[in-house]
Every structure is written in structure tokens, then in C-alpha cells.
Amino acid sequence: MTDNPVVLRARGIDKSYGGVHALADADLEIRAGEVHCLAGANGSGKSTLIKILSGVEAPDRGEIEIAGTVTSKLSVVGSISHGIQVIYQDLSLFPNLTVAENVAMTTRVAGRARIISITAARELTLTVMKRLELDIDPDALLEELSVAQRQLVAICRAIANDVRVLFMDEPTTALTWNEVGTLFQVVSALKADGVAIVFVSHKTEEVFALSDRITVLRNGKVVAVGGVAEFDRDSLVEALIGRQELEERIVSSDVHDSPVLEVNSISAPGLFAEISFTAHAGEIIGLTGLMGSGRSEVADAIFGIIPFTSGRVAVDGHDIRSGDVASAISAGIAYVPSDRLTQGIFLDQAISRNLVASSISSLANKLGWLRPKAIRAGVDKLIDELSLKVGSPDDPVSSLSGGNQQRVVIGKWLATNPRVLVLNGPTVGVDIGSKAAILQILREKAAQGITVLLISDDVPELVSVCHRVLVVRRGRLVDEIASQNVTVEAVRERSIA
Amino acid sequence: MSSASTVAPSFLARVRRTLDAAGHTGNLGLLLAGVIIVFSLLNPSIFASPLNLQSIAYAVPEIALLALAIAVTMSSGGIDLSIVATANLSALGAASVSIALMAGGVPGDAAAATGIAVALTVGVGCGLINGLLVAKLRIAPILATLATMTLFSGFAVAVTRGTPLYGLPDAILALGVQTVAIIPVSFWLLILAVVVIWAVMNRTGLGLRIILVGASPEAADYTGIRRSRVLLSTYALSGAIAALAGILMSARSASATAEYGSSYLLLAITIAVLGGTNPLGGRAPIVGVGVAAIVLQAISSGFNGLHISPYIYQILQGLILVVVLVVEVRRGRLTKWITRMMSRPPADGAALAASTGAATPLKEQPTPKPLTQGSHEHD
Numbered sequence A: 001m002t003d004n005p006v007v008l009r010a011r012g013i014d015k016s017y018g019g020v021h022a023l024a025d026a027d028l029e030i031r032a033g034e035v036h037c038l039a040g041a042n043g044s045g046k047s048t049l050i051k052i053l054s055g056v057e058a059p060d061r062g063e064i065e066i067a068g069t070v071t072s073k074l075s076v077v078g079s080i081s082h083g084i085q086v087i088y089q090d091l092s093l094f095p096n097l098t099v100a101e102n103v104a105m106t107t108r109v110a111g112r113a114r115i116i117s118i119t120a121a122r123e124l125t126l127t128v129m130k131r132l133e134l135d136i137d138p139d140a141l142l143e144e145l146s147v148a149q150r151q152l153v154a155i156c157r158a159i160a161n162d163v164r165v166l167f168m169d170e171p172t173t174a175l176t177w178n179e180v181g182t183l184f185q186v187v188s189a190l191k192a193d194g195v196a197i198v199f200v201s202h203k204t205e206e207v208f209a210l211s212d213r214i215t216v217l218r219n220g221k222v223v224a225v226g227g228v229a230e231f232d233r234d235s236l237v238e239a240l241i242g243r244q245e246l247e248e249r250i251v252s253s254d255v256h257d258s259p260v261l262e263v264n265s266i267s268a269p270g271l272f273a274e275i276s277f278t279a280h281a282g283e284i285i286g287l288t289g290l291m292g293s294g295r296s297e298v299a300d301a302i303f304g305i306i307p308f309t310s311g312r313v314a315v316d317g318h319d320i321r322s323g324d325v326a327s328a329i330s331a332g333i334a335y336v337p338s339d340r341l342t343q344g345i346f347l348d349q350a351i352s353r354n355l356v357a358s359s360i361s362s363l364a365n366k367l368g369w370l371r372p373k374a375i376r377a378g379v380d381k382l383i384d385e386l387s388l389k390v391g392s393p394d395d396p397v398s399s400l401s402g403g404n405q406q407r408v409v410i411g412k413w414l415a416t417n418p419r420v421l422v423l424n425g426p427t428v429g430v431d432i433g434s435k436a437a438i439l440q441i442l443r444e445k446a447a448q449g450i451t452v453l454l455i456s457d458d459v460p461e462l463v464s465v466c467h468r469v470l471v472v473r474r475g476r477l478v479d480e481i482a483s484q485n486v487t488v489e490a491v492r493e494r495s496i497a
Numbered sequence B: 001m002s003s004a005s006t007v008a009p010s011f012l013a014r015v016r017r018t019l020d021a022a023g024h025t026g027n028l029g030l031l032l033a034g035v036i037i038v039f040s041l042l043n044p045s046i047f048a049s050p051l052n053l054q055s056i057a058y059a060v061p062e063i064a065l066l067a068l069a070i071a072v073t074m075s076s077g078g079i080d081l082s083i084v085a086t087a088n089l090s091a092l093g094a095a096s097v098s099i100a101l102m103a104g105g106v107p108g109d110a111a112a113a114t115g116i117a118v119a120l121t122v123g124v125g126c127g128l129i130n131g132l133l134v135a136k137l138r139i140a141p142i143l144a145t146l147a148t149m150t151l152f153s154g155f156a157v158a159v160t161r162g163t164p165l166y167g168l169p170d171a172i173l174a175l176g177v178q179t180v181a182i183i184p185v186s187f188w189l190l191i192l193a194v195v196v197i198w199a200v201m202n203r204t205g206l207g208l209r210i211i212l213v214g215a216s217p218e219a220a221d222y223t224g225i226r227r228s229r230v231l232l233s234t235y236a237l238s239g240a241i242a243a244l245a246g247i248l249m250s251a252r253s254a255s256a257t258a259e260y261g262s263s264y265l266l267l268a269i270t271i272a273v274l275g276g277t278n279p280l281g282g283r284a285p286i287v288g289v290g291v292a293a294i295v296l297q298a299i300s301s302g303f304n305g306l307h308i309s310p311y312i313y314q315i316l317q318g319l320i321l322v323v324v325l326v327v328e329v330r331r332g333r334l335t336k337w338i339t340r341m342m343s344r345p346p347a348d349g350a351a352l353a354a355s356t357g358a359a360t361p362l363k364e365q366p367t368p369k370p371l372t373q374g375s376h377e378h379d
Helices: A046-053 A076-081 A099-110 A118-132 A147-160 A177-192 A204-210 A233-241 A295-303 A325-330 A340-344 A351-356 A372-385 A402-414 A432-447 A459-465 A488-496 B002-042 B050-075 B083-103 B108-136 B141-160 B170-177 B185-203 B205-215 B217-223 B227-253 B264-274 B286-305 B310-342 B347-357
Strands: A006-017 A020-031 A035-040 A061-066 A069-071 A084-087 A165-169 A196-201 A213-218 A221-227 A259-268 A272-280 A284-288 A310-315 A333-336 A420-424 A451-455 A468-473 A476-481
Touching: A006 A046, A020 A035, A020 A046, A020 A196, A020 A213, A035 A046, A035 A204, A035 A233, A046 A165, A046 A196, A076 A084, A084 A147, A099 A118, A099 A147, A118 A147, A118 A177, A147 A165, A147 A177, A177 A196, A177 A204, A196 A204, A204 A233, A213 A233, A221 A233, A259 A295, A259 A451, A272 A295, A272 A310, A272 A451, A272 A468, A272 A476, A284 A295, A284 A432, A284 A459, A295 A325, A295 A333, A295 A420, A295 A451, A325 A333, A333 A402, A340 A402, A340 B217, A351 A372, A351 A402, A351 B205, A372 A402, A402 A420, A402 A432, A420 A432, A432 A451, A432 A459, A451 A459, A459 A488, A476 A488, B002 B286, B050 B083, B050 B185, B050 B205, B050 B227, B050 B264, B050 B286, B083 B108, B083 B141, B083 B227, B083 B264, B108 B141, B108 B170, B108 B227, B170 B185, B170 B227, B185 B205, B185 B227, B185 B286, B205 B217, B205 B227, B217 B227, B264 B286, B264 B310, B286 B310
Parallel strands: A020 A221, A035 A196, A035 A213, A084 A165, A165 A196, A284 A451, A284 A468, A333 A420, A420 A451
Antiparallel strands: A006 A020, A006 A061, A061 A069, A213 A221, A259 A272, A259 A310, A468 A476
């Protein structure tokens, strides 16, 4: 592998935004046919480096060597013509077009074709899919596909563009275990064809399963580079965050006997059926399963976003009306949704407004006038409690890192003094430091008697905080892993079985 | 040249700093001052005369109120195109009821008060119809209110057969002609309305909810904000403000008609956007909208005094709307870009300096081979 020719090399790249030094003297070397992991916490500079190598941003200093030529900056078109392709997290596909149209679109546009032949597009798509041994209907509309299939379509599109270096920004974030398996197969096929794959990941296990070489960025600097064999889990984590990650299982034995959240045989046709469980005060329950298993929908239904057609949900014995968010909230349910950016936060609004958004009624007097002192005090208390790093509470929440934004969403709900806190994938796309902080908040809240329902497919996370783990498969609750059996191996085995 | 070029940037920089500190409403204040100065210089005897300034002050309130109604609905992410029709229908309601009451021997003041109450009821009613269409039936606001605009004005024409109603009670007419401390009563009413609407949008739970719904309807749903209830209130508020504008319109023209102010809709939108309202929702700069109304009325009056064709004013008005929208879009892009750039946790910059000296597990120093080409200069 180390003998393979270098296809892309960046040397001494410097980039500043305002006063922030995003990249400092960063080097990166990509060889043909290797899987190269670009690892780093949020804000470490990986995205900036990818933008520079794909021509989206120009570096302040440094040089890029590609296919034997050296340049101080690339243009987007230049990088594409050199075979560099980037699959961003949002995939940048057209949901209203078919798979074939999506795959063929950029090659056709880049080739300045004014007339697009559907037959040619379909042929191109079938050729590419055959090469990757994939089977997706080229005539299906993209919006009808699962996230995993869309991602494969994005890869097909990159290949149709004659890719030589493929960047993938956190490709597995939205995927389940077996979907990740398919992705890994595709990656191996590409690798065999000599394509270099650079992928960004937060998940250490994935990094070891997939990569040949690893470059670790921290605070804009390359802090470690080497073959995968030169790293172990501890040294990688240390390189990523500069200190040891705490992921031991810390669960209190302080669970009360009193049931708080009772979910009694709820069903929603096509989504889930006969889900029953009871959660107690101070208990953290994990709810896991593959994507599409219905775990997210169960959470949505408990909060009233999705109506359930039969069964009942009750908090402290009070029934919640099906499909009624307000009734769920007044019963004391709080919900941190899965899509932080569109469902969780008001991106352009002030941090303070985001923090009070769910508790407006309690901050206004009887005539509806807001009480500024109460608001200020509440906001300050939450910022302190969540150890949020903010310049001013009046700054837009978009100025915060992903982990801090997620803490704002949690804080918004803590302000309502909830009885039950339901979180759907709260640490997805969050750096390791923030993740640990968020899990610690859950432990503290449980210790104060709040019932926590954590929906996640991050097994170490579930093991780290949950008293019990429930497994959903094909819309049904199929397994319950009791406290003494909660281990990484057990949860993984029983959730994918 | 050299001395000028060393002075100019620092002066410009100082101006820019002042502008940044004052914010958008401050900029509008400067724009207003500029407009007044320019027209006063071009037409000193007429524009700056107390009479002309007073006539501007008479004309501003009705259009400013209509723009505020637009601003309120825009901040919720919608728009209310039916405001002028609502205003006219409200004014007709006020006129017909108060005229009928006076004919029946009710004293003028009581008739006027009843008329105003009727106007506000009609306005809120029209707003609730819009609100039902937008909030409950989920029709796009621009289409729903375009339809109700035709509905309300068609209804007004049908009821009056297109003829204006005259003979309003004196108490209503007084709103259009009387002054207190040189300033027209209607302008005092506008100031009061701006204060009240500002307070509603910035100091009440409803205002905060309107802005949050405008900022992100989906996040509002997941936050437990009852979106349809909030939108219903938003359009009812818009209808009430339009009704107030309708009363002032009828007071100033001493009549109520179905077809008053046909050119006001686009003007009100222009003022709302120039005032700093984000057409996509999430921002409600009420004071800015008030100032923007004065700016556009001053320009209109200045053009009049210089005998510039009203068509030129119309072109200018359209141009202002386009320019402000373009700036808005570009600024949106810019602010997004800036926030994305600044979204790195500030600790990174500090940690960067600290970590350079810290021990890091460097498994293998990246040692790129010398490149084929020599040194590079970068700027």
C-alpha cells in the first residue's frame, strides 16, 4: 500500500477565517487505492482541508500537488477535472429527479450537454451500479429511497465523473450497521479499482475497520499520521481529543420503583406495533434498533408528532392524547429530535431565544407580557448548568459548535422541568468532548428523578449511560437487555440479530 | 492626492463604525436625514417648509400602518396581501354604521366610537379568515391572501355599488385634519401604534412565538409552539392594524370607498422590506418600518415639489424594492458565510497556541518528498 503512487498531496496549508486559525501548516498525502481516514473533532479543520482540496476555498499559504502539477490553489472545476469528488453529508442530490438523472446530471452538465438522453443516463447508471454490484432501480425517484440508498447514488454519481480521489464526509452517520456493511463493500470495490477514498469520521471503531492510513487533525494541525497498524484505540482517541476518553459504564443504582412513563401496546400502521414498556423515575432507558426499525417513530409517537392508532401512553398516570404535542408537553414530556438543524434549533435566532422557546408561557404573566428578568435569570442558569461556552446569549445559536447547539436544545427542554426526557440520537455529529458532556447531563438529570428515554444506535453510548436497553426490530419490541447484561457485545449482538 | 487618500479611509472607516453600531434602523435614520437634506437643497422654498413637512406627516400614518401589517405577517414567514382591501372594507363598515347611527339620532361622538369598533371588528374578522386559510387549511399565505384581497374588495364594491360613502362623524374626520403641537393627530396615533406593536412583537409571548414560527416552522412544531394558533393571531393582528389604517384613510379623504389606495400594496411591501423585515420570517423591526415609511413619503413629496412625474417615483419604488431584496439575499448569504466561518468554538484559537507545545502522539512525521517546482509566493 505504501508503494502506491501519491495522487494528491497538500503541503503546508494555512487558512485563517478572521482571527481563527482553521488550518496551520497542514500536510496530507493521499495514495492511489488507499482508504485514508481524516479524523478530527468538530472544528479541527477537516472540513476546511476538504474545501481547499476540492477548490471551494483558497488556502492562505501552502501548495497542492495533484497528478504531478503543483499549484497554490485549485478551482472547483479544476479539482473535478483532476478526478476529485466530494460527497458532503447532505449528499447534494436532487430529490425530485430519478436515480439515473441524478447519476448522469453532473457529468452531462460538466460535458456541456444541452440535451439529456434518459436512455444514456440509465445506461450510465446501470454500468456504474454493475461495477459496484449494486441494485437500485434507476427509474426510482430519489426521494423514495432510504438515506443509505441515496448515499450509494451519490457514490455512483462520483464514479460516473471518473473519480480518482473520493472524499466522504461522515458517510456512516445516518446509516445502520448492515447499511454500513454495504458501504464498506462499495468502498472495497472502489479501492480495488485504484480509487483513493478519504473519509471523515468521528467513530473510532469505523476508522479501524475501514482505513489503511490515518491522518489526525486537532485544532488545525496534523497531530498524527500513519498506517492503521500504528494506532490503537487509545492512541487514536488521545490524538483526537488530546486526553483519554471516558466511556466506562456509569449508571446509578438509584432507580425508583414508581412508574413515570407508561407505554401500553401502542401501534401505528406500517411503522410499529404493540410497543409496551414502563420507565421509572431516575431511569435511563435505551431504545435501539436498525434505522427503519421503528425506533425513531416510537419516539415521535410518544411526543405526539406521529399519532398512534391504538394503545395508550401515560405520564404519572395521566393519558396523553395521540398525535397531540401540546398534550405530551403538558404531561411533562420533552423531546430532543433527531434533526438538530431543522427540528431542534432556530438557527438564526439568539441563543437566549432558543433556550426559552419551549417555556414561553411560564415566562409570561397572565396578560402575555414576558418578564425580562425571569428570562435573563433562566437563560443564565441554563448556560451555567449546561456549561455552554457562549460569547453572549444574544449571539445567534448558529455561532455555536454542533455539540453546544445540541446542549441548547436539551436546555430548552430542561427549562420546562420535564418528567420524561426523550432524546433521539442526541450525540450524532457531535464531537467526543461534547458527547461526554451530554451523557453526563443525562446522568445528572436522571439522578434528579427525571426519566430518560435515549434512542440511539451508538452502542458504546447506550452501554455508558443506560440502565436497560430495549431493542426494536421491524416495528416490534423484540428484546430487553437488563442492567446486569448491558455490555457492548450483548447490545450489538442482540440489536442486529 | 496623497494626503486625501490617507484621510479618506479613516473617515470612511469611522462612518462605517458608527453605522454598524447604530444598526439597520440607525442607517434608515441617516437615509431619512440624507433625503430631507437633498430635497431641501434642491427645493429650499417648498420642501423644507413647515406646511410641506406637515403634509408628509399627514400622509405617512396610513401607509406606515399598512407596512406594519405586512411586517407582522412577514415576520411569521407569511404575507398579507389583503391589507388594503381589509382597510377599505373596515372603513366602509365604520362609515356605514356611524352614518346610519347619526341618521337615527345618535350623537356624533358615540357614532364615531361605534364606527371605529366596527372597523376593528371587521379588520380582525378579515384577518381571522386569512388566518384560517393559512393556519388551518395550510394554503400558501401569498395565494390565500391574494384570494381574500379579491374577495374583500369585491364584497366592498358589491355592497357600495362602487360609490363612496360621505358624511362621516366629525370625530373621525378630526383624525385626518387636526394637529397637536403642530404634529397631526394621525401621526401621534402612528407613534402610539408603533410603540404598541413593537411591544407586542418584542415583549409578549405571542410576539416571540410569531418570530420563532417565522424563523423555522418545523422547529416551532418540535418545540411545542402551537403554530396554527400563533398564525391565526398573526393574521388577526394584521387585520386590526389594517383596520386602523382604513380609519385614517377615510378620515383623511373624508369618505370611505372600496377603491382607495390601490397603489398602496406594493408600497407597503417596499416599506416593510426597506425597514428591515426579513421576507422569510424571523425578524420584526417595527421602528425601522416606521422610519422607512417616512423615507418613502419624503421621497414622494420631494419628487412632487420638483414636478417629477409620479411614474418616475413608481419606478424608483420598484427599484428600491428590488435593491433591498438583492441586498437582503446577499446579506443573508454573507451572514451565513460569516457565521459558518465563525462557528468554530472560540476555544480552538486559544487551544491552538497552547497545544503546540503539548506532547502529542506523533506516530510518524509527515515528510513529503521535495516537490518538483521551487518556491511559491502567496499573498
